Amino acid sequence: xxxxxxxxxxxxxxxFIIGIFFIGLSRKMMARIQRRxxxxxxxxxxxxxxxxxxxxxxxGSIFNFGVILSLAGSIVVLLFIPFGRMSPxxxxxxxxxxxxxxxxxxxxxxxSGGEGANPNISIGIxxxxxxxLGYEVPFLFIILAIMTYYKTTSITEIVKIQQEAxxxxxxxxxxxxxxxxxxxxxxxxxxxxxxxxxxxxxxxxGPMVEYSGKYLALVHIEHAFTLFIGIALFINLFLGGATNxxxxxxxxIVLFVIVLIVNAVFPRYRVExxxxxxxxxxxLIAFVGLxxxxxxxx
Amino acid sequence: xxxxxxxxxxLIIAFGGAFLTYVLGKISSTIRDFFAVLVSCILVIIVxxxxxxxxxxxxxxxxxxxxxxxxxxxxSWFFALPITSVGALSIIFSLRYIRKREKTDFYYMTMxxxxxxxxxxxxxxxxxxxxxxxxxxxxxxFLLISYNRGPALAxxxxxxxxxxxxxxxxxxxxxxxxxxxxxxxxxxxSTHLAAASSGYILFLLILYFVAFGVKNAVWPFHTWLPSAHxxxxxxxSAVLSGILIKMGTYGFLLIMxxxxxxxxxxxxxxxxxxxxxxxxxxxxxxxxxxxxxxLLQNDAKRxxxxxxxxxxxxxxxxxxxxxxxxxxxxxxxxxxHATFKALLFLSVxxxxxxxxxxxxxxxxxxxxxxxxITFTGALVGSLGIIGVPLTNGFVSKWLIYKALIxxxxxxxxxxxxxxxxxxxxxxxxxxxxxxLGQLPEKYKNIEKAPFSMQFPIIxxxxxxxxFGILPGIPLKVINSIDTYFGFESLHINIWGIASETGxxxxxxxxxxxLVAGVIVWLISRLGVKSKPVPQEDxxxxxxxxPEEKYHYTVDFYNPLYRMIGPYLxxxxxxxxxxxxxxxQRVCDRIKRVYAGDVGYYVIYIVLFxxxxxxxxVGFKPW
Numbered sequence: 001x002x003x004x005x006x007x008x009x010x011x012x013x014x015x016f017i018i019g020i021f022f023i024g025l026s027r028k029m030m031a032r033i034q035r036r037x038x039x040x041x042x043x044x045x046x047x048x049x050x051x052x053x054x055x056x057x058x059x060g061s062i063f064n065f066g067v068i069l070s071l072a073g074s075i076v077v078l079l080f081i082p083f084g085r086m087s088p089x090x091x092x093x094x095x096x097x098x099x100x101x102x103x104x105x106x107x108x109x110x111x112s113g114g115e116g117a118n119p120n121i122s123i124g125i126x127x128x129x130x131x132x133l134g135y136e137v138p139f140l141f142i143i144l145a146i147m148t149y150y151k152t153t154s155i156t157e158i159v160k161i162q163q164e165a166x167x168x169x170x171x172x173x174x175x176x177x178x179x180x181x182x183x184x185x186x187x188x189x190x191x192x193x194x195x196x197x198x199x200x201x202x203x204x205x206g207p208m209v210e211y212s213g214k215y216l217a218l219v220h221i222e223h224a225f226t227l228f229i230g231i232a233l234f235i236n237l238f239l240g241g242a243t244n245x246x247x248x249x250x251x252x253i254v255l256f257v258i259v260l261i262v263n264a265v266f267p268r269y270r271v272e273x274x275x276x277x278x279x280x281x282x283x284l285i286a287f288v289g290l291x292x293x294x295x296x297x298x
Numbered sequence: 299x300x301x302x303x304x305x306x307x308x309l310i311i312a313f314g315g316a317f318l319t320y321v322l323g324k325i326s327s328t329i330r331d332f333f334a335v336l337v338s339c340i341l342v343i344i345v346x347x348x349x350x351x352x353x354x355x356x357x358x359x360x361x362x363x364x365x366x367x368x369x370x371x372x373x374s375w376f377f378a379l380p381i382t383s384v385g386a387l388s389i390i391f392s393l394r395y396i397r398k399r400e401k402t403d404f405y406y407m408t409m410x411x412x413x414x415x416x417x418x419x420x421x422x423x424x425x426x427x428x429x430x431x432x433x434x435x436x437x438x439x440f441l442l443i444s445y446n447r448g449p450a451l452a453x454x455x456x457x458x459x460x461x462x463x464x465x466x467x468x469x470x471x472x473x474x475x476x477x478x479x480x481x482x483x484x485x486x487x488s489t490h491l492a493a494a495s496s497g498y499i500l501f502l503l504i505l506y507f508v509a510f511g512v513k514n515a516v517w518p519f520h521t522w523l524p525s526a527h528x529x530x531x532x533x534x535s536a537v538l539s540g541i542l543i544k545m546g547t548y549g550f551l552l553i554m555x556x557x558x559x560x561x562x563x564x565x566x567x568x569x570x571x572x573x574x575x576x577x578x579x580x581x582x583x584x585x586x587x588x589x590x591x592x593l594l595q596n597d598a599k600r601x602x603x604x605x606x607x608x609x610x611x612x613x614x615x616x617x618x619x620x621x622x623x624x625x626x627x628x629x630x631x632x633x634x635h636a637t638f639k640a641l642l643f644l645s646v647x648x649x650x651x652x653x654x655x656x657x658x659x660x661x662x663x664x665x666x667x668x669x670x671i672t673f674t675g676a677l678v679g680s681l682g683i684i685g686v687p688l689t690n691g692f693v694s695k696w697l698i699y700k701a702l703i704x705x706x707x708x709x710x711x712x713x714x715x716x717x718x719x720x721x722x723x724x725x726x727x728x729x730x731x732x733x734l735g736q737l738p739e740k741y742k743n744i745e746k747a748p749f750s751m752q753f754p755i756i757x758x759x760x761x762x763x764x765f766g767i768l769p770g771i772p773l774k775v776i777n778s779i780d781t782y783f784g785f786e787s788l789h790i791n792i793w794g795i796a797s798e799t800g801x802x803x804x805x806x807x808x809x810x811x812l813v814a815g816v817i818v819w820l821i822s823r824l825g826v827k828s829k830p831v832p833q834e835d836x837x838x839x840x841x842x843x844p845e846e847k848y849h850y851t852v853d854f855y856n857p858l859y860r861m862i863g864p865y866l867x868x869x870x871x872x873x874x875x876x877x878x879x880x881x882q883r884v885c886d887r888i889k890r891v892y893a894g895d896v897g898y899y900v901i902y903i904v905l906f907x908x909x910x911x912x913x914x915v916g917f918k919p920w
Contacts, residue, residue: 060830073811114733116836118837122730132719
């Protein structure tokens with residue numbers, strides 16, 4: 001019990017550090033790929049502290065509440081996802097619960113942004129929801145394939161089986177959903193070519209446009225958590241999790257750098273292009289994977 | 299008082315109350331309002347009192363030499379409670395909603411009559427009284443749907459025609475059972491049917507699939523629902539969507555698990571195809587197509603109506619799957635859908651009442667500032683129907699997904715899961731276009747909804763959240779229905795489900811969200827306090843902000859509409875229209891023969907006799 005409470009406290013703090021580090025790393029790496037010098041890696045943290053001391057604006061109670069709900073939702077999702085050996089709440093619900101608690105974060109931002117009463121926000125949210133419907137189709141096939149193959153909905157069970165029998169990414173029918181997940185990973189964490197929801201040059205960062213001061217800080221932290229969740233889920237589902245935090249972090253970094261390289265060279269899709277892409281190859285690959293898991297020879 | 303007597307009293311109060319309301323309305327409208335609320339509340343109290351007091355069949359009337367009986371078991375109690383409560387809350391909501399309208403006496407009478415009919419359905423222990431109450435319900439629902447006249451009349455007509463087809467199917471089923479076995483009492487029929495051939499059982503199941511499918515709006519019998527729900531007065535839409543269409547669900551449960559019986563029903567298969575899987579796929583189609591059609595709607599009530607069909611799909615998948623988890627999920631989803639859909643219709647009703655009948659999603663906006671309680675109600679209802687954790691909708695959907703996955707049905711599970719995402723998209727649009735964004739100038743001075751409208755909204759919101767955090771309360775009753783059908787018992791705790799393949803603990807989730815929320819709130823308190831600004835003060839990159847309309851609502855998901863819109867034409871509705879035209883043409887032909895002139899008929903009779911005589915003379919058959 002005491003260990004669990006310590007884990008519940010330590011886990012979000014570690015996530016915060018890793019997430020913020022990732023954001024700093026991404027700015028630095030992007031700059032280097034584009035032959036600029038780039039900001040120091042601690043810049044996002046400095047910005048966060050500054051935001052807390054700046055006076056911002058507020059559009060009403062749901063505007064404030066939504067941001068808090070969104071960050072709280074992200075923290076709760078974390079507690080269900082194994083991180084090394086830490087998974088403090090995973091006995092209270094499996095993948096299906098994770099799938100639905102993951103709704104809190106976008107829903108909170110959407111409600112909060114709605115009261116912001118700025119059409120840029122509404123356009124951004126509409127794009128974000130369309131995009132999420134887009135990647136949710138392959139994503140559902142992927143997790144259904146995993147759950148059908150391992151015959152469990154518990155994410156700790158899935159990790160345990162992989163640590164005994166080998167990574168899902170290198171298992172015969174499951175490598176297809178794994179590839180599909182890699183193809184949609186940028187969409188899940190909102191990086192190029194799928195940054196259509198924020199799209200700074202078109203709609204002034206979309207949902208973020210009205211935030212300032214401490215709410216902007218909270219939204220940034222939420223973004224860091226989303227990065228962590230999207231990558232950690234892939235590691236747990238396909239790369240066999242990890243027995244300790246160090247290995248887990250190593251796997252995260254490798255994956256994140258791959259996503260960053262894609263992010264650095266690809267331009268942004270339009271909404272229709274994104275949906276067409278997501279509903280074509282990733283969906284097809286994941287669907288074939290799901291059918292193969294139903295065939296008993298594997 | 300014995301429970302059997304109370305059962306009869308319940309129906310007497312319901313029917314007597316309906317007619318007395320009408321009479322009292324002629325004296326004073328205040329007395330009538332008070333009496334209508336009183337009657338509906340007494341019904342709730344009696345039903346609550348009857349909890350856990352099962353009643354064996356008690357004779358109350360004989361018709362055509364058939365004994366008609368009433369009975370009460372866990373299943374009918376579980377349906378009777380929502381029927382009476384949703385009815386009572388809708389009548390309380392109606393007090394203000396309907397006050398300035400015409401024919402209010404008639405309105406209240408039919409409202410209570412619908413309730414009485416539905417109570418009769420779930421309490422009747424034989425198929426003849428089931429049929430009689432079914433018709434009372436169907437026809438009084440028709441009167442209420444067409445209450446608003448105009449387009450409502452056409453909607454009501456569409457509803458009643460389809461409903462009559464369903465009733466005809468049911469009547470054929472009842473007659474067939476009676477001629478074969480000589481009884482209409484449900485418990486007797488089930489013992490007889492145990493020895494029946496599978497062909498005959500299939501025949502019965504298909505007949506009842508039509509009968510209950512029409513009322514339940516299962517694809518392909520769903521076409522009456524969208525216009526009927528949106529044109530009816532909002533408090534009745536709540537009853538219609540929350541409870542009335544679920545009488546079809548009750549019927550399905552009755553025919554599948556009580557009359558035909560669990561074993562026979564699940565064994566009904568031919569090679570790869572088994573009847574209950576086919577039914578599941580009907581459910582899956584009912585989830586996916588209507589949910590995404592709902593995305594395209596611009597009328598708030600029409601959007602809700604299409605979602606009613608979608609949610610019915612979940613219930614059908616759950617109860618047709620035939621496992622204890624699935625049935626529990628299906629029945630629980632019935633209860634949950636009754637709460638959140640009634641809540642959503644009432645919220646729209648409150649908005650409609652204050653804005654003067656506006657329910658077009660493109661012309662509202664920003665109402666959260668004027669109607670905060672109504673917004674909260676709509677938000678909780680939306681979270682419930684999406685199935686966000688900590689609402690009751692999550693638990694029932696979780697049960698259904700879980701049942702599908704543990705049965706090894708990922709494709710059905712996919713249909714159910716993707717339906718949830720369609721629901722999320724359309725309910726964000728619903729909330730955003732009505733309550734969020736900028737408040738138009740003409741609604742600047744709207745008042746908040748009156749208390750008689752807020753009261754039902756608050757009650758429903760509380761129920762949704764309490765059952766979401768403590769799902770064990772209703773699940774305990776549902777579990778006893780499960781065991782009554784002959785399934786194994788589930789491991790129910792107050793906080794959810796404990797099972798070998800993965801548990802659900804809603805209290806832990808609730809505690810985690812609460813603690814995380816408080817911590818984040820405390821952290822946000824550390825920062826400098828934000829300055830409240832009016833809605834005009836938004837960032838527009840230096841451009842001019844128009845005053846009247848600055849709200850992104852029209853074609854909210856335009857890129858998506860363009861992609862999926864062409865695939866979502868309601869072909870079934872088109873088919874029915876063509877069918878209706880064809881029938882009309884045939885009837886016109888027939889009408890030419892039945893000209894209404896006596897001279898023609900005399901000629902027909904003479905011709906007929908001539909043919910008879912000719913046959914007799916020519917072939918001597920008699």
